[in-house]
Amino acid sequence: MTALRPDLAIIAREVAAGTRVLDVGCGDGALMAALRDEKQVDARGMELDSANVAECVARGLSVIQGDANIDLADYPEGAFDYAILSQTLQTTMRPDLVMEQLLRVGRKAFVSFPNFAHWRVRLSLLWGGRMPVTRLLPIAWYETPNIHHVTVDDFRALVRDQGIKVEGAWFLSGDKLTSAAAANFRAEHAVFLLSRS
Amino acid sequence: MSDDAPFGPDRHITLAGPLALDGGGVLAPVNFAYETYGTLNADASNAILLCHALTGDQYVASDHPVTGKPGWWTRMVGPGKPIDTDRYFVVCPNVIGSCMGSSGPASLAEDGKPYGMRFPVITIRDMVRAQAMLLDHLGIDRLYAVVGGSMGGMQVVSWAATYPTRVASAVIIASTARHSAQNIAFHEVGRQAIMADPNWRGGDYYADGKGPDAGLAVARMAAHITYLSEQGLTEKFGRRLQNRDAKTFGFDADFQVESYLRHQGLSFTDRFDANSYLYITRAMDYFDLAEEHGGHLANAFRGSATRFCLVSFDTDWLYPTTDSRNIVHALNASGAPVSFVELSAPFGHDSFLLDVPDLNRVVDGFLKAGGQ
8 A cells, every 4th residue: 555645644643443534525535545444444535526436436435426615514413523624625615614514524623734834835926926836736826726725824713713622733844744833834734633622 | 957946047936925015005926037147155145136227127147038139237247247246146136017027017917817007006115025025035135235227226225225234235326216307207208108009008908919019119219318318319310311311301210310219119119018118117206215204315224234335427317416416415414334426428327338437446346345
């Protein structure tokens, strides 16, 4: 098995064994398969792209083709121990509403996203005067699926406004963890564990 | 193997019944025609029930005795195929109401004459209960999987709701949990075409061998359009003319699409009984699984331990993706493990019978995972 993407590896490590998990935007199902095989997790997935869904089902995973903007509403409250949204929040129509839904269907939620305030992004905009195209944000502004760019500080402000509790946060620079201090400047990527309590 | 062995191609058995029907009556005895493929393992845990569609039959993977054509799902069923007969034991019964050997309007009633319209009106759930009766007889309690497309898929959802502990995995392709007004409307056109044919004679046409072929052919032509997509028809026929260079300014089949439909209609009458067409379309129209469960589809699956896989096709306007999604939403609400994908294929509703490689991959992976 190929290694998980760094943010997924963090989530895979932190999810408690034997729990029920919904992976929203599960892609090819790599995280779900790892959770199922290594932690006996009852993993369900939602994915927009039909080729990815077919790939997941062919791997024996329970995945439905669906849209995080719309289809989360169909799950009952508290149906899952964790709802996971990895690198998808910035592509949703209303990230704030999606966050509400995540913490409605899941008792806890993992959310990961690329940090738009990373120094490389800032420099690119500052010196280039153009929308940044970097390693983590490799697609030009007119065709990127990322319609709501977000920074670590923006995200912290949103969860504060929504009365959501941060239970854990991890910051990545490349494949390495970096400290929470100055994360808004130094982290390319952030992973948050959230709850409602 | 003696000819009355329970397993093998072209099997027939009559069970005493009675089979209690949703409409209030009973059917007794009950005839079954079915085929099996593969070998039932020692603990009878590898059985897959295949449910066929409206005009389908038990000849899934063997040549049709009337048309001589290969089985209707040889893409999916056979050694090394997704429904792998080296691995699974596959049973496909002809549904009751049909005309390929299971009890239907052409079967003989107690008085030795064909039932005709005296055959009781049946439902999808009646078909399913009959299948359960056959499986009891064959010594199969729990099914590794139940698989079907179109009306076959309706039987699969009905199986999962009626016998939740007997179904480990359910595959529902291009199907629905309820017939829409549009579905009913198209069926009614077909039924009226049959009943308007003077040879129908109230369904009592078996004696002299002259049935309502013209009416049945029209019913098939109308239905056949609903199985295809506009894109598919355009690509296959466009406005091309049939074996002629110019329009005839008459009512011959000038267009290829007309010629094709006429052929579909006529050849259908060689292999299908008009009364069976009435009964089975009626069963489909009556199908509304939520109605059987207090109006809430999720109630149909409450506490279900069955794994579900649903597939729809983007060009299927007969049972569109929203029909599959309704089932998926109900399954999510009831917490059942469910997979769902809308596949892209140009063939309309018929896609489930045709070359859609992703369908094979999905069914293959889903079934294999059920054994883990």
